Every structure is written in C-alpha cells, then in structure tokens.
C-alpha cells in the first residue's frame with residue numbers, strides 16, 4: 001500500500017483548485033458520539049478534521065474546550081483510546097490532532113509521532129510548543145510523515161513569522177486573535193490582519209483559527225485567508241446536547257459560506 | 262591519543278541561564294506563540310534593568326524604606342536548646358505584607374513600569390503573592406487582577422479581603438483542582454488576551470524563561486543578606502545546613518543563591534502531598550520543563566496539602582537541576598509534622614510562622630540529632646508569618662484527635 005499523501009500536499013492541492021478550506025475541530029471523547037460527529041463533519045465537506053487529545057491543563061483554551069476536555073478525561077479518554085478509535089475508523093479526510101506538549105513529551109517525541117502515524121494521523125498542532133522549543137518534535141514528526149503544524153499569532157513580528165514559515169508543515173495556523181479559543185460576537189480585526197500579513201509568503205495554505213464562530217465570520221476571513229479552523233462553535237453545541245446530524249448541518253452551513261465567499 | 266577524556270566542566274549553578282533559559286535539561290520557554298514576543302520583551306527589559314545601577318538603587322530603596330529590609334536573622338535560643346542544634350531564622354515574615362513575596366513583586370512592578378504596562382495580573386495560592394502584587398499595584402498606581410482557586414479562596418478568606426482592601430480584583434477559579442495550578446492557567450489565559458498593556462507578575466521561580474531566573478534574582482536578597490548576617494553571628498562561618506520550604510521554590514531559590522558556593526548543605530522541603538521531586542517525572546507545564554506530578558499519559562496530577570502555598574504539582578526548573586546534580590536535596594514534611602512544628606516555634610520563640618515555612622521547620626525538628634548532627638548550625642528561611650493561617654490552624658487543631 002502506498003503511504004497516504006502528506007497533509008500539506010492534500011491541502012495545497014485543494015487550494016490550487018480554488019477551494020476555501022474548512023477544518024472543523026472536535027475534542028475526542030467529549031461526547032460518547034464524538035467519532036460519529038467526525039464522520040458527519042467529513043460528510044459535510046470538511047477538508048481535514050482537527051481532533052483534540054484532551055489534556056488536564058489546556059491553557060490556550062477557553063471555557064467550552066476546557067469543559068469538553070474535562071468531560072473527555074472524566075470518561076476515561078486516553079491518547080491510546082483515541083488513536084485506537086481513529087485507526088479503526090477509516091475516515092475519508094486527513095486527521096490532524098491538536099494537543100499540549102506534555103502528552104508528547106511524556107511518551108517521547110519519536111514514540112508519540114510513531115503512534116500518530118500508525119493510527120493514520122497526518123498532522124499535529126501543539127500550541128504550547130513555540131518555534132525555539134520545537135526542533136526535536138519537528139524532526140520526529142517528519143520522520144513519521146506527520147506534518148508538524150506551527151502557529152503564527154497577531155503579536156508575531158514579521159522577521160519571526162518568516163522563520164516560522166520556513167519550517168512549517170501541513171498548513172500555517174494563523175491565530176485569529178490575542179486570546180484563548182472560544183466564540184466571539186464579532187470577528188476580531190486581527191483575524192483578517194494576520195492572514196493579510198501572511199498572504200503569499202508561504203507555499204502552504206494559511207488557515208485562521210481561534211474566534212471564528214459563525215459561517216458569516218468564516219466567509220469574511222476567507223476573503224484573505226485560504227480557510228478556517230472552527231472549534232468552540234461546534235463543540236459547544238455538542239456539549240449542549242445537539243446530535244451528530246445537527247452538527248453536520250451546521251458544518252454544511254460553514255461549507256456553503258466558504259464556497260460562496 | 263590519551264584514553265582519558267578530560268572531565269566535562271561542571272555546569273555553573275545558579276548563574277545566568279542565557280537566552281534559552283535552560284538549567285541543565287530543565288527550564289525553557291514552552292508558551293503559545295502569542296506569548297513569545299512578550300516573554301522576549303520581558304527578558305530584554307530584565308537584562309537591561311539588572312545591568313543598570315539606577316534600577317538596583319530604586320529597587321533597594323523601596324525594599325528598605327517601604328519593605329522593611331534588611332530583615333534580621335534571629336538566633337532561636339529556646340528552640341535550639343530543645344532540639345540540640347543551633348537554629349537561626351531568616352525573618353522574611355517581617356517583610357511588609359508578611360512574606361518574602363514582596364521582594365519579587367516590587368522588582369516586577371518596576372519592570373512593568375519600564376515596559377509601559379499599567380496592569381498586573383497574578384496567580385496566588387495562599388494569597389501572599391496576591392496580597393504582595395495588590396500592594397505593589399497600589400504603590401505604583403496600577404490596576405491589578407488576582408486569580409485564586411476556589412479551594413484557596415475558602416481557606417485563605419482573610420487574604421482575599423486584604424487584596425480587595427488594596428484595590429485589587431480577585432477572580433475565583435473553579436476549574437481543575439481549584440488551587441494554585443488552575444490559578445496559573447487562568448492568569449496565563451488572561452495574559453494572552455491583555456499582553457499589550459498587562460504584565461504577568463508570576464509569584465515563584467517557575468513559568469517560562471525569564472521568570473525562573475528573574476524571580477530567583479529578585480529573591481536572592483534573602484540569601485545575600487543571610488550569608489552576611491550568619492557570618493557575623495557565627496564568627497565568620499557559614500551555617501552547616503540551609504533549609505527552606507518549596508512550593509514553586511522562590512524563597513528557597515533566593516536563599517540558596519546566597520549559599521550555593523559555600524559548603525552548606527541545601528535542603529528544600531516540599532509538602533508530602535505535593536512532592537514533585539519525590540514522586541514526579543520530567544514534564545512540561547506552565548511554560549517550563551521541570552519535575553511534575555503526572556500520570557502515564559502526561560495528565561497533570563493534583564497536589565494535596567494543608568498549605569495552599571505548597572499545593573502545586575510542579576517545582577521551579579532550577580530546583581529540578583539542583584536536585585538532579587545533587588547540590589541540593591529535596592525532602593518532604595507531612596501535615597501533622599507541620600502543625601506540630603508551627604506550635605513548637607510559637608511556644609518556644611514567640612513566632613507564629615505561616616504553614617509553608619513550618620514545613621522547613623518540621624524537617625529540622627524531625628531530623629535534629631538524626632540526619633542533622635547535634636551541635637550543627639541550621640539556617641531556616643521563615644518565608645512568612647502565620648496570621649493568614651490562624652483560622653485554618655484553629656480548625657485543624659480542633660479536628661485533631
């Protein structure tokens with residue numbers, strides 16, 4: 001069997017074809033039906049799906065994803081249980097995990113990357129691992145053909161952004177605002193500003209995440225970015241009792257807004 | 262070619278960790294990209310200030326005329342007679358606000374002002390760092406928000422009110438273990454969103470670079486003063502043992518900094534229910550690589566202690582280094598020993614210590630005439646006074662069999 005295409009290759013090809021990219025997020029294990037939700041998101045036209053491996057101390061996350069992480073851990077969710085489920089799921093779109101560095105560190109970089117690859121995961125976002133500390137992890141991930149996604153923030157100066165872009169893989173995660181994850185009434189000005197600054201500076205797609213809360217906001221971001229990551233808006237509804245089909249419906253609204261943008 | 266390799270130069274201990282912020286394999290700067298520029302700015306500001314005699318002059322002046330420094334070293338006559346070892350106390354309980362926390366906070370507030378920031382956020386466990394931060398904010402006319410776990414808000418109610426009297430806003434934190442660890446998470450979340458005008462005034466030798474180094478430097482006044490004072494009291498000698506309690510480890514680091522190059526044995530005392538050195542493994546949390554209580558998957562464990570200030574699953578990275586190279590040792594004291602040591606000091610010396618430094622005393626009480634030979638001289642850093650704990654201790658003693 002040929003190895004699966006790299007995350008960066010898949011996403012870049014879609015961008016070349018003129019498509020705006022939609023990457024929804026769900027915290028693994030936050031709900032008994034979380035994997036069904038992943039299936040619904042794929043069917044709704046997601047280009048990749050970000051799966052959160054729950055961590056006890058999610059310092060980049062606001063109340064919604066904190067609560068999702070808490071419930072997931074309370075249900076006994078572990079890295080092994082999530083990867084096991086993903087390995088058996090045979091999903092039609094690439095999976096990117098998002099987690100905090102201590103989970104990687106505890107397993108050891110090489111072992112963790114190998115476990116991701118074995119489960120078919122094609123990328124990883126580790127938000128508390130900035131450029132300077134990321135070397136060993138990037139090497140291990142590269143070895144395992146897992147794309148280490150790096151983040152650029154509104155506060156990142158241009159010279160630093162350049163160094164991050166030079167080693168980024170998969171896609172560039174442009175943080176939409178100075179703050180933690182969570183829904184916001186209005187799109188922050190920084191969401192389009194950060195994408196604007198990065199436009200044309202990387203061969204990788206630039207996706208804006210954090211604070212993209214509605215299909216209309218996604219469409220606004222897509223004027224300047226290659227796509228969006230949407231998390232809390234979906235996870236909140238799941239925690240409030242919406243079923244997977246309802247989340248699929250919301251995901252289709254995001255898809256449609258991006259297609260029309 | 263010689264078969265004998267030259268021995269590697271020993272790592273310089275308690276020195277400037279350089280731009281990587283490493284203490285051997287510990288430390289570093291594991292923060293989200295959004296906070297990296299702020300940490301770099303802070304490091305640059307601290308390096309510049311620490312090289313500037315004008316900054317030292319202003320800091321020293323404030324600590325003297327406002328903070329009550331230098332604090333004395335008190336020889337304990339009756340306690341020493343009872344234990345058979347010579348106990349000296351470095352009296353940080355006599356610092357303004359009642360603990361060593363002020364030393365660090367005044368330094369950071371001055372830096373915040375240099376960086377043009379007009380708001381301080383802080384985490385607090387026992388409330389002493391929160392009170393100190395609220396105090397500095399009042400002194401410098403800055404806004405102040407303090408995050409405190411709900412469990413600690415309950416057991417340190419008096420300090421919550423003190424912070425409010427000083428004009429700070431106290432935000433209780435209901436996530437996770439609802440103690441110090443969760444207050445740090447929440448303070449970091451605040452800082453990510455407010456970093457353009459807010460300085461995060463971290464209360465111990467933990468967190469991302471430059472905090473562990475910077476806070477140790479702001480606290481080294483404890484050790485530098487104590488060394489001189491001990492030499493005067495001990496006829497030019499250094500103490501045989503130097504003992505301090507360790508939550509994140511700032512009073513211990515400040516104390517050790519004065520003695521690391523002497524022959525004194527350095528001992529850090531953790532709470533038995535929060536011993537990152539005894540029961541932890543290397544990990545990454547709150548911006549640093551250090552020893553952490555955690556499970557096989559890397560989920561962070563919860564500490565449990567009577568003392569809110571030591572209820573933390575990690576330890577400052579420089580302590581992890583000092584422990585791993587054997588320059589300092591880290592031991593524990595349990596809640597019962599701590600309550601006994603607190604009462605013993607109160608009755609023999611007329612000093613009611615805070616629960617945190619009562620851990621350091623408990624080690625000395627337990628080991629005097631055992632590991633600590635009779636006749637040895639022991640310096641204990643009394644990091645804070647017990648007023649904040651009186652109501653809690655009363656409850657605990659009532660409940661005791």
Ligand SMILES: Cc1ncc(COP(=O)(O)O)c(C=O)c1O
Nearest residue numbers: 389465508509510511512570645
């Ligand atoms: C009096 C006192 N000592 C010690 C500590 C623990 O902090 P550190 O280990 O940083 O000195 C605290 C923390 O709240 C405290 O209030």
